[in-house]
Amino acid sequence: MELGTFGAILGWALELEGQAIAFYEKCARGRLEDTFNTLAQGSRRRLKRLEQARRELVAEIILESITGYMQMIILWN
Amino acid sequence: MEFGILRNYIGGEWIASKSKEILDVRNPAINEVIARVPLSTVGEVDQAVVAAQEAFREWRETPATVRARYMFRLKALMEERFEYLSRLIVKEHGKILDEARGEVRRAIENVEVAAGVPSLMMGYNVEDVSLGIDEECILQPVGVFACIAPFNFPAMVPFWFLPCAITTGNTYIVKPSEICPISQNVLFEMLDEVDLPPGVVNLVNGAKGTVDALLVHPGVAGVSFVGSTPVAKHIYSTSAAHGKRAQCQAGAKNCLVVMPDAVLDRTVAAILSSAFGTAGQRCLAGALVLAIGEIYEPLKEKLVEEASRIKVGDGLDESVQMGPVSTRKAMDRILGYIEKGIEEGAELILDGRDIVLEDYPNGYFVAPTIFDQVRPDMVIARQEIFGPVLGIIKVADFDEAIDVMEGLPFGNAASLFTTNGGWVREFKYRVRAGNIGINIGIAAPIASFPFAGMKDSFFGDLHGQGRDAIQFFTDRKVVITRWF
Numbered sequence A: 001m002e003l004g005t006f007g008a009i010l011g012w013a014l015e016l017e018g019q020a021i022a023f024y025e026k027c028a029r030g031r032l033e034d035t036f037n038t039l040a041q042g043s044r045r046r047l048k049r050l051e052q053a054r055r056e057l058v059a060e061i062i063l064e065s066i067t068g069y070m071q072m073i074i075l076w077n
Numbered sequence B: 001m002e003f004g005i006l007r008n009y010i011g012g013e014w015i016a017s018k019s020k021e022i023l024d025v026r027n028p029a030i031n032e033v034i035a036r037v038p039l040s041t042v043g044e045v046d047q048a049v050v051a052a053q054e055a056f057r058e059w060r061e062t063p064a065t066v067r068a069r070y071m072f073r074l075k076a077l078m079e080e081r082f083e084y085l086s087r088l089i090v091k092e093h094g095k096i097l098d099e100a101r102g103e104v105r106r107a108i109e110n111v112e113v114a115a116g117v118p119s120l121m122m123g124y125n126v127e128d129v130s131l132g133i134d135e136e137c138i139l140q141p142v143g144v145f146a147c148i149a150p151f152n153f154p155a156m157v158p159f160w161f162l163p164c165a166i167t168t169g170n171t172y173i174v175k176p177s178e179i180c181p182i183s184q185n186v187l188f189e190m191l192d193e194v195d196l197p198p199g200v201v202n203l204v205n206g207a208k209g210t211v212d213a214l215l216v217h218p219g220v221a222g223v224s225f226v227g228s229t230p231v232a233k234h235i236y237s238t239s240a241a242h243g244k245r246a247q248c249q250a251g252a253k254n255c256l257v258v259m260p261d262a263v264l265d266r267t268v269a270a271i272l273s274s275a276f277g278t279a280g281q282r283c284l285a286g287a288l289v290l291a292i293g294e295i296y297e298p299l300k301e302k303l304v305e306e307a308s309r310i311k312v313g314d315g316l317d318e319s320v321q322m323g324p325v326s327t328r329k330a331m332d333r334i335l336g337y338i339e340k341g342i343e344e345g346a347e348l349i350l351d352g353r354d355i356v357l358e359d360y361p362n363g364y365f366v367a368p369t370i371f372d373q374v375r376p377d378m379v380i381a382r383q384e385i386f387g388p389v390l391g392i393i394k395v396a397d398f399d400e401a402i403d404v405m406e407g408l409p410f411g412n413a414a415s416l417f418t419t420n421g422g423w424v425r426e427f428k429y430r431v432r433a434g435n436i437g438i439n440i441g442i443a444a445p446i447a448s449f450p451f452a453g454m455k456d457s458f459f460g461d462l463h464g465q466g467r468d469a470i471q472f473f474t475d476r477k478v479v480i481t482r483w484f
Helices: A006-027 A030-056 A060-076 B042-059 B064-080 B082-093 B097-114 B156-167 B182-193 B208-216 B229-241 B264-280 B293-307 B328-344 B398-407 B421-430 B466-472
Strands: B008-010 B013-015 B022-027 B032-038 B124-130 B133-141 B144-148 B171-175 B201-203 B222-226 B245-249 B254-258 B286-292 B347-350 B369-372 B389-395 B413-417 B435-438 B474-482
Touching: A006 A030, A006 B097, A030 B097, B008 B042, B008 B182, B022 B082, B032 B082, B042 B144, B042 B171, B042 B201, B042 B208, B064 B082, B064 B097, B064 B156, B064 B182, B082 B097, B082 B182, B097 B156, B144 B156, B144 B208, B156 B171, B156 B182, B156 B222, B156 B466, B171 B208, B182 B201, B208 B229, B222 B229, B229 B245, B245 B466, B254 B264, B254 B398, B264 B286, B264 B293, B264 B389, B264 B413, B286 B293, B286 B398, B293 B347, B293 B369, B293 B389, B328 B347, B328 B389, B389 B398, B398 B421, B413 B421, B421 B435, B466 B474
Parallel strands: B144 B171, B144 B222, B171 B201, B222 B245, B254 B286, B254 B413, B286 B389, B369 B389, B413 B435
Antiparallel strands: B008 B013, B008 B201, B022 B032, B124 B133, B133 B474, B347 B369
């Protein structure tokens, strides 16, 4: 997906955290169970924060920064 | 059809309208009917007013702290259903998901502010205005108020008024836009869930006939309206003729003044967001760029370059940056204005007319459009287009920019882009517009400030939101006391 809006960026971040949770949960067995459970817990916390950011910080007044984000993405690529 | 025929909410009950007149509600991205909205009868308006009048007697005696607590419950529900509501707005209106989220957030902010009514509604007093005599001013609710809502912010605009109106002790009737009525109906489901006493809030679907019935009804004490200037004038004069208070927020032609010292990249981003956000269908949208001096050429080039990259499509696709316009009629009107601009001799430097979207062949899409060589006397410079059309006027200096703005009939918003504090002061001091942005493209006041407006952009004395709203929804009563 093109990351041209805050929603797209945060949606992408939410998806990554979701994938991370699934991965950590799958790995959480045997000797490393606690370690991976801790990692999964961290991802769940970040997922909640991202979801909260999408609800509370995306006001129309800050949408104008989209251009800056696009430039950053181009630089990263 | 996803939502069926919408119902009215009167006296705490969902009631099917008896009206034979029913309109389709379409998703503008795909041009499919998603709901049907009845145009309620005069009798149904009367039923709502009577329910609100009956509820007022007990509601005004309900302690302010108790009235405020309903807002906490409402906020919790709105947060819980935030995404659902946002997606719904995209479907009925066409704006992109981020814009819909911003709209829901602003609606919630008004609920949050209204929860402070026990403080906001305080009166004032002075002891010993004369020997042994005290004087106080108390704020009291007035009665039944109504909101006539626009299509462009279907969830938010009624919430500029409703939370403040009911927490100050009034009862309320919302007439949602007949173009985008669904989100308001869903918000009323939440109001129903918070279990307000029956009749405190009422919803009557409809169009002009419903509005006129509200305006002449003797049981309605006041009206809040947001929409076009001709309709605002009608509502203001009819309300006044029938003894009602009215606050009517109207049309706009907002100017974005760019000084030679402006920070170009960030200014361009702000202008694009202002002009093309919500496909230009905002009363705060920037419609005219007044470029001063040597910044004119680089600004024009950069605006066209960046605007041509804006991705247009269905707002539910999160990669999309601009959605469709609301209706076929709106699209035809916008295209008509573009033709008019060409006829008048403006130079069309970015043409958004013939956009083809393979996945959405039936949607109402107009891509970002930019005119250069616009003159202040042209129709496209003077009339509100309410679509994604931006005009550029080259002006020699700051004073000429002020003159251009002064010559326009509207005074809703104006923005200045500069790094010079002196120009900022001059701009704030001289420009006759209600909402001023300094390096801000959309000067949208938060819920604790009034949504201002001047000239033909506002009719009334007290604006929506902020302290103005408390004043609008209350009467002042002065009590002078002496004890023997």
